[in-house]
Structure formats: structure tokens, C-alpha cells
Amino acid sequence: MSIEAREARQPWILLAPALSAIFLLLIVPLLFIVVYSFWLRSAVGADTPGFFLDNWKAALTDRFYRDILLNTLKIAAITTVACALLGYPAAYFIARSKGNKMILLIMLMLPFWISYIIRTMSWINILGVSGALNSALIWAGIISEPIQMLYNETTVILGLTHFLLPFMVLNIFVSLDGIDTSLEDAATSLGATRWQAFLQVTLPLSLPGLAAGGLLCFVLGAGTYITPVILGGPRDAMFANLVFEAIIRQLNWPLGSALSLLLLMVLGVLVAIYNRYLGMAQLAKGLG
Amino acid sequence: MDDTKRYERLRDRFQDGDISRRKFFSLLGAVGAAYGLQTPFAKYANAQSVSQVRFDGWGGIVSEAFRKHAFDPYTAKSGVKVVDGTFPGGDEYLALVRASKEGEYNIAHLSGVFDYARYEGFGLASELNLDNIPNMKLVMPALTNAFSSVTPGSLSAVPYDYGTTGLAYNRKYISDEEMKEKGAKILIDAAYKGKIGGWSDWRTRIWYGALQTGQDPNNITDIDAVWEAVRTHRDLALKYWGSGAELMSLLAEEEIYVTEAWSGRIYALQEQGHDIGYYDPPNGFGWQECLFVMKGSPMGACEELLNFMLDPATSIAVAEGQNYPPALDPTKVDLGAKIPTLPAFDATGTLSGLTFANPGYWNGNEAEWSETFSRVQRGY
Structure with a gap:
């Protein structure tokens, strides 16, 4: 075998374990879900195999699923904006800090050491009627009766923001950290104020990181299931909750498969749009 | 079968030059992989059946x-x-x-x-x-x-x-007399809006909807009335709980004052000193x-x-x-x-x-009712 041929094979050999894992653990189960989505449910007993379009028709035409999907995208979008507004200053501070950057980054990573469910449930102890915030407000004499703050869409967004914020900060940080600070100095030396230098130099250069963080937050937020269960009220649900209910509560695996594929396709389109205009390289940098 | 002798024969062939180094190590790798794949599962299966x-x-x-x-x-x-x-x-x-x-x-x-x-x-x-x-x-x-x-x-x-899924209520806010008088309808009493809970289970919601509309839960004749009761409860409720631990927490923390509840969990709350009452309404869920x-x-x-x-x-x-x-x-x-x-x-x-x-009655209606409940819960 020639050296060229061997070199050409080498990347594939190195990639083989990862590709095998992706094929076996992602592609094959996904194919099962695709097949299942065309079957018909049976409440008691085995589902009916075949090629039926009923589930897809329901998923694509039923107003109920459309409304929940739109609401899911709305919640994910609000969360992403909240993460961007909160995350950018934090990322900027970390990127521009001298000496203690590593400590700040480690502090940013600390929440990942605690279970997402525990972190979400911590809001019950903060916002509950006998939680820390109400207790503090009553103690300070600001209120006399506890305020009902939990179990609504706002707390769902709050919980999601809490969960997703580190992803946003990390992505923006990676972008900001790669910007030469002398560019800002050059802008100010040419007469720009610090704010103008930021708006016209730093912010545009950091947009790829912001976009990568936005994509991650949006996709993860739109696919979440546990936050509305813990922090939402009776009506609050996201699309993943419908998938859960179809598969687990109603034992309607075929419909649940169609719904999960629909969500995957919607988010896939968003990722494709992102890739078309910004490329996936920035996302990889942020995750790295 | 003596695997050690097989290995020795293989090694001898390798040392004698009958097989290449690559083939020798490939065979060793294949044996290792087969052993690795077989052993843990066989051990697990045996443990499962025996110990x-x-x-x-x-x-x-x-x-x-x-x-x-x-x-x-x-x-x-x-x-x-x-x-x-x-x-x-x-x-x-x-x-x-x-x-x-x-x-x-x-x-x-x-x-x-x-x-x-x-x-x-x-x-x-x-x-x-x-x-x-x-x-x-x-x-x-x-x-x-x-x-x-x-x-x-x-x-x-x-x-x-x-056991039963009856009505649990905080005695600080709801008296025993009021509970007995209102029964299941207390869960759709607007006076307690925002302080009512409920299990997210579709059977329980429909069962209590039947009680609230004066129907036999095992022979519901007006399901539309039941869905209306479920909607009313949904709009008054603060939270649908999903587990016994969540139920106990909601009641103990006074996030809610009244909900249907599992009898044993309420007894546990009472044992812990919480002043929570428990009442099985007529035709309560046993x-x-x-x-x-x-x-x-x-x-x-x-x-x-x-x-x-x-x-x-x-x-x-x-x-x-x-x-x-x-x-x-x-x-x-x-x-x-x-x-x-x-x-x-x-x-x-x-x-x-x-x-x-x-x-027979509940399983026969499961497909339709569980799906409808999912919609009603979300505001439909």
C-alpha cells in the first residue's frame, strides 16, 4: 500500500470508533423511531406495524401540537435572549480579567457538577411561599403575606435561563478571548469612545460566539422536558412534554415517535440555517 | 476445551514464523473481544436468575x-x-x-x-x-x-x-365541616384559586371530575361535563403534582391548601406533625x-x-x-x-x-381519555 493511500485511510481509522458509536447509538435508534412513526397505536397490546400516515397527519395538522410547538419556540427564544443579555457582560468580564481568568472559568463550570434536576428544584426553595426570597421580604417588612411566585411560565423561563446561561457565557468568552484587545485601543486612539469601540469593534467580532451560544441555548431550551414539569403550572408544557406524554402516559409510541421527529426536524432546520450563514466551526470552538 | 494450550499453539506458530505478527495480535484481539462481550453479560444473567x-x-x-x-x-x-x-x-x-x-x-x-x-x-x-x-x-x-x-x-x-385517593386539606385554612360539606367540589371552589393541587394522572382527574358532576366514576354518562370540571380545576389549580414526595412537599410548605392525595402519604404527614386532614368523599377513589x-x-x-x-x-x-x-x-x-x-x-x-x-371500563376508555386529558390540561 502506498504512503498516500495509507495516509488517506488513517483519518477514517481514527474516526471509526466514533462513527461506529454514532451509527449504533444515534442513527440506528433514529431509524427505529422513523419506522415506529408510521405504525398505529394499540392501547392494550402490540402496536400495528405498517405504513400509516395518521401520526404524521396529526402531528402536522393538529392545532394543539402546532400551538405547543410555537409556544416551545417562543419560550426557547425568550430564554436565549435572556441568556445573551445576562451572559455577555459576564463573558466580557471574564475575558478581560487579568490573572484570575481560570478561577472565574472554573466557577462558571461549577454548576455542571450538580445535577440539572437539583439545580432546577433549588428554585422551589428560593421562590416558594416559605422560600428564601419570601422569607427575606417578610423579614424586611416589604410584604406581609408571601407572594406566589412559582409554577408559571416565568419560572420555567427562569429555570431554563439558569440551566443554559453557562453555555452562552462559554461561547461568548471563547469569541471575546480571541479578539486582540489592541483593536479597541486602536479605535479609541482614532477618536472613538470606549462604548463606540465596543459597539463597532468588539461586539461585531464577538457575534459568531454570541450566535453559537444562542444556537446552543435555543436548541437545548426547545428540547427541554424537566423544567416545565418541576417549575411549571398545570398548563405549562413544552413540546418534549407532549412527546413524553404520548410515549409514557398514553403508551402511544407511534405518535410520540412522529412528534419527536417533528421537533428534531424543526430544530434541524434552525441548525442548518445557522450552518449556512455562520458555519459549525464557531460552535465547535465554543464547545471545545 | 483448553484455551491455554490453544494460546500456546498459536504462540508457537507465531514464534516459528508460520503466522505474521499482525495476524497473531488480531487473533488475540478477537479472543479478548469475544471474552469481553460474553463474560459480563453471562455473569449478569446468572446473577439475575440465581442471586x-x-x-x-x-x-x-x-x-x-x-x-x-x-x-x-x-x-x-x-x-x-x-x-x-x-x-x-x-x-x-x-x-x-x-x-x-x-x-x-x-x-x-x-x-x-x-x-x-x-x-x-x-x-x-x-x-x-x-x-x-x-x-x-x-x-x-x-x-x-x-x-x-x-x-x-x-x-x-x-x-x-x-388505600384511597381522597381529599387532603390544610386544617389551618379549611375546617373538617367545610370539607365534608363540599366534598370533591372543594377542588373546583374558586375561593381557593391558586391554592388547589391535583395529581397529573388522567384517571384521577376524570374520577374526581365525575364526582364533581355527580356521576358514577365507573359509569360516566356525560363525559363533556367531566371535561368541563377538569378544565375548571385546571384553571384554579396552582400545580399538578407528579409524585408522592411532591404532594407532601406542596402541602407541608403550604403552597397548596387542598388536593386529592394518597391516603398513606397524608398519614405520614400527620405523623410528622402537620395539621393536614384527610377525607374520603362518597365514591372516593379506592x-x-x-x-x-x-x-x-x-x-x-x-x-x-x-x-x-x-x-x-x-x-x-x-x-x-x-x-x-x-x-x-x-x-x-x-x-x-x-x-x-x-x-x-x-x-x-x-x-x-x-x-x-x-x-374493563377504564382500560377501554384509556386511549381516548388519556389523550384528551393531555389537551385539556394544556388549555383546550
Whole structure:
């Protein structure tokens, strides 16, 4: 075998374990879900195999699923904006800090050491009627009766923001950290104020990181299931909750498969749009 | 077969130059891979059938009672380890079992004859040899008959305990008199808007919707009225709880003042000193729980465990721990001092005072009602 041929094979050999894992653990189960989505449910007993379009028709035409999907995208979008507004200053501070950057980054990573469910449930102890915030407000004499703050869409967004914020900060940080600070100095030396230098130099250069963080937050937020269960009220649900209910509560695996594929396709389109205009390289940098 | 000699022969061939270094190491790698793939699973399978049984239950104080009073003593006595898992509801567990290999799950603490019928419908039922469970003779016939009516001539489960899903209320805000007067309708009383809870289970929502509209839960004639009641409750409720732990937390923290609730969990709250009342309205939701053995389980070990769990000493200790009366017939077994004080306890052993879900009726409507509830819950 020639050296060229061997070199050409080498990347594939190195990639083989990862590709095998992706094929076996992602592609094959996904194919099962695709097949299942065309079957018909049976409440008691085995589902009916075949090629039926009923589930897809329901998923694509039923107003109920459309409304929940739109609401899911709305919640994910609000969360992403909240993460961007909160995350950018934090990322900027970390990127521009001298000496203690590593400590700040480690502090940013600390929440990942605690279970997402525990972190979400911590809001019950903060916002509950006998939680820390109400207790503090009553103690300070600001209120006399506890305020009902939990179990609504706002707390769902709050919980999601809490969960997703580190992803946003990390992505923006990676972008900001790669910007030469002398560019800002050059802008100010040419007469720009610090704010103008930021708006016209730093912010545009950091947009790829912001976009990568936005994509991650949006996709993860739109696919979440546990936050509305813990922090939402009776009506609050996201699309993943419908998938859960179809598969687990109603034992309607075929419909649940169609719904999960629909969500995957919607988010896939968003990722494709992102890739078309910004490329996936920035996302990889942020995750790295 | 002597693998060592095979290896030596292979090594000799390699050293003699009969096979290349690459082929030698490829063969060694293949042997290693085959060994690695085979051994852990074979070990697991053997352990599963010989030395351990998997048990899944409701978690919280219920699982604690099972572990402390049944599993640990059983393991100490027999050497068979009981691996106990938990689930938040029968639906979730059924989905897990359906997706599993036969034999992966062994015994489940199922609720209601409707669950027994569902599992049987999915082909998950085993066939118990009741000769290996002599303590079955101590169980109330009313409970056993309910299960054998689903699988005539055989049983896949033994009855274990029973309870109710009644009304729990904070006495600081709701008096006993008000609760008795309003009954199930208190859950749709606008005076308590934002302080009402409810289980996210579609059966319970519909059952209480039937009570709120004056209908027989096992023969609903106006389902539209029931959905309207469910909608009213949804709009007044602060939270649908999803587990016993969440129920107890919501009541104890005074996030909610009234909800339907599992009798044993409320008894546990009362034991902890919380002033929470419990009331079973007329036609309140009664249920009987069983220990269901899945098809493909190690039957001998499972039957031995079930018999141990039905032993009066074990069964009474578990009942006192989880706060649900045992399936043992009180006319045959002295149940001690605490059990007669538990909610839903029936001293006659006939359970004639409780209303259970008709399995045929509820399972027959499951597909339509569970899906409709999902929509109603979300504002439709």
C-alpha cells in the first residue's frame, strides 16, 4: 500500500470508533423511531406495524401540537435572549480579567457538577411561599403575606435561563478571548469612545460566539422536558412534554415517535440555517 | 476445551514464523473481544436468575418501608439480593418494561386491577405457582378475586395492600365541616384559586371530575361535563403534582391548601406533625396494590420473596412503615394497634365500603381519555 493511500485511510481509522458509536447509538435508534412513526397505536397490546400516515397527519395538522410547538419556540427564544443579555457582560468580564481568568472559568463550570434536576428544584426553595426570597421580604417588612411566585411560565423561563446561561457565557468568552484587545485601543486612539469601540469593534467580532451560544441555548431550551414539569403550572408544557406524554402516559409510541421527529426536524432546520450563514466551526470552538 | 494450550499453539506458530505478527495480535484481539462481550453479560444473567431479583415500587416512604422491613430481612435470610428501583407512576413503568428485555424487570408494586389487566394485555403476565406461596391463604378473598377475574385460573400477582385517593386539606385554612360539606367540589371552589393541587394522572382527574358532576366514576354518562370540571380545576389549580414526595412537599410548605392525595402519604404527614386532614368523599377513589411478577422472571426466587412479604410479621411491618393497610384478612390475622387507625382500613375484610376502578371500563376508555386529558390540561 502506498504512503498516500495509507495516509488517506488513517483519518477514517481514527474516526471509526466514533462513527461506529454514532451509527449504533444515534442513527440506528433514529431509524427505529422513523419506522415506529408510521405504525398505529394499540392501547392494550402490540402496536400495528405498517405504513400509516395518521401520526404524521396529526402531528402536522393538529392545532394543539402546532400551538405547543410555537409556544416551545417562543419560550426557547425568550430564554436565549435572556441568556445573551445576562451572559455577555459576564463573558466580557471574564475575558478581560487579568490573572484570575481560570478561577472565574472554573466557577462558571461549577454548576455542571450538580445535577440539572437539583439545580432546577433549588428554585422551589428560593421562590416558594416559605422560600428564601419570601422569607427575606417578610423579614424586611416589604410584604406581609408571601407572594406566589412559582409554577408559571416565568419560572420555567427562569429555570431554563439558569440551566443554559453557562453555555452562552462559554461561547461568548471563547469569541471575546480571541479578539486582540489592541483593536479597541486602536479605535479609541482614532477618536472613538470606549462604548463606540465596543459597539463597532468588539461586539461585531464577538457575534459568531454570541450566535453559537444562542444556537446552543435555543436548541437545548426547545428540547427541554424537566423544567416545565418541576417549575411549571398545570398548563405549562413544552413540546418534549407532549412527546413524553404520548410515549409514557398514553403508551402511544407511534405518535410520540412522529412528534419527536417533528421537533428534531424543526430544530434541524434552525441548525442548518445557522450552518449556512455562520458555519459549525464557531460552535465547535465554543464547545471545545 | 483448553484455551491455554490453544494460546500456546498459536504462540508457537507465531514464534516459528508460520503466522505474521499482525495476524497473531488480531487473533488475540478477537479472543479478548469475544471474552469481553460474553463474560459480563453471562455473569449478569446468572446473577439475575440465581442471586438477585429486581423489584420496582413507588419510591419515598413506600420504598423505604419495603427495603427496611421486607427486602433487607429477606436478603439476610435467603442470600437473594433484592435490587429495588422506583417509578413515579404505573404508566411510566409500563413504558420502561415494554422497552426492556424479558426478565430484566421482575416484580412491580402495581396499583389497581386496571394496571394488572393492562400488563396482562401486553403479554407481561407470568403464572404463579400458589403452592409456593402458602401465605396467600391469609389474603382477603375480595382482593384476590378481583385479580383472578382478569386472569381466570391463574394469578400473576399477589395482593399486597390497599388505600384511597381522597381529599387532603390544610386544617389551618379549611375546617373538617367545610370539607365534608363540599366534598370533591372543594377542588373546583374558586375561593381557593391558586391554592388547589391535583395529581397529573388522567384517571384521577376524570374520577374526581365525575364526582364533581355527580356521576358514577365507573359509569360516566356525560363525559363533556367531566371535561368541563377538569378544565375548571385546571384553571384554579396552582400545580399538578407528579409524585408522592411532591404532594407532601406542596402541602407541608403550604403552597397548596387542598388536593386529592394518597391516603398513606397524608398519614405520614400527620405523623410528622402537620395539621393536614384527610377525607374520603362518597365514591372516593379506592385502589388495591399488588406485587406483579413479570413474564421471564426467576419464578422460584420471586415466589419465595412474595411468600416472605406476605408473612404477617413482614406484611404488618411494611404496612406500618408505608401507612397503607395490608392485604391480609383482618378476620384471620391480628393486625396490631396501628393498622386499624390507617385511612381506608376495612375491619370487615370485604372492602365493600371502597369504590375501585372497573378495569374493563377504564382500560377501554384509556386511549381516548388519556389523550384528551393531555389537551385539556394544556388549555383546550
